[in-house]
């Protein structure tokens with residue numbers, strides 16, 4: 164490290180308390196001050212650089228400092244910095260809500276459209292999801308918040324409050340999936356089932372009902388992902404028969420349970436889940452905070468199940484990874500349940516100071532414009548196919564129990580015993596060894612326990628993918644020594 168970089172690291176460790184970190188680790192793990200970011204790369208103050216293979220916690224969608232996003236931010240700064248969104252509004256919040264309603268899943272979209280539908284005044288481009296536009300939107304209202312966890316809080320509260328406004332106050336519980344992650348504020352943590360984050364705070368949390376995840380890694384021997392999904396739907400049905408009367412909603416991370424270890428499931432689970440929610444008259448909350456905006460190969464993961472949720476939670480990639488912003492999309496039916504004379508006491512009196520910040524909304528509009536104007540999702544398909552070829556040899560590794568991919572998310576599951584899938588004990592911190600190896604070799608990998616994963620920015624090149632997988636594979640060997 165250069166003198167200045169080490170000085171910054173020391174100053175940081177004297178005053179900053181870092182997220183998701185045992186600060187004691189930094190007695191041996193160097194703190195890395197970043198000076199600049201460009202495309203897929205982070206540049207350190209010490210002259211080194213790292214490929215951001217995890218898109219900085221899955222936020223940096225297109226690549227760091229995408230020129231169109233940066234230009235929009237600069238332009239917006241000369242107009243309005245911020246204005247409270249109660250009683251006031253602004254063009255970016257309006258336009259973004261219009262655009263989100265326009266592109267949100269409609270149930271009729273054919274999975275596989277390679278671009279966003281064109282704006283009404285634009286000629287339709289090849290591969291655009293024009294079919295979707297023929298179906299009227301079901302998600303017609305946008306409630307803004309300012310980060311992913313807040314969006315989950317909004318969705319949970321809206322669902323509960325909806326039933327209460329309808330005179331169904333006995334509906335107080337939520338149904339969540341095992342292995343799911345929805346954030347770390349108390350409501351979001353309540354519906355999260357990752358022990359590392361939940362265990363300590365359990366006495367403070369709501370008590371949801373956890374239904375078994377359709378995670379294909381946990382399929383029975385010889386059982387296909389689709390068969391596993393059907394079996395899990397059967398188990399969910401049994402839970403709903405007992406608990407639907409006291410429940411508000413089922414919450415799900417569509418297609419990939421990310422923080423729970425990049426566990427993936429068959430899209431038919433979503434289709435069946437929607438049908439069950441309809442049958443038992445429950446809301447369906449789709450948390451696409453991590454998987455939205457093309458991560459799973461379609462603009463929204465819900466499209467692959469052909470479904471429209473009652474609440475769609477979005478954040479992270481929404482602003483291209485530049486600023487915190489989140490949005491909860493919901494239906495006219497939900498909106499109407501809150502619409503009454505003030506004295507009826509039905510209003511949703513929930514707010515965050517930076518709700519719908521204009522600069523963040525402009526960043527989101529620029530990000531969506533790139534997805535609309537450029538064949539990003541099409542390019543991602545070619546990149547994903549390339550990634551598959553590079554990952555293929557790892558299937559035979561003696562300590563790799565699974566290699567899986569959905570869209571631009573890929574994961575390698577390490578196991579002590581490949582045959583029985585017995586995991587390495589968490590205390591051995593094998594993933595941390597991969598992380599250290601990555602940093603020493605110009606790669607930001609941040610394994611989730613025994614799962615080494617990739618969620619790179621969409622601007623990554625095939626050559627960078629080669630290097631990413633190479634460093635990860637070396638790191639796995641180092642971690643197993």
Ligand SMILES: Cc1ncc(COP(=O)(O)O)c(C=O)c1O
Nearest residue numbers: 310311312344345346450452453
């Ligand atoms: C699926 C999902 N939901 C919610 C969240 C919480 O978002 P935030 O970290 O912005 O609070 C995350 C964050 O990783 C997430 O992956």
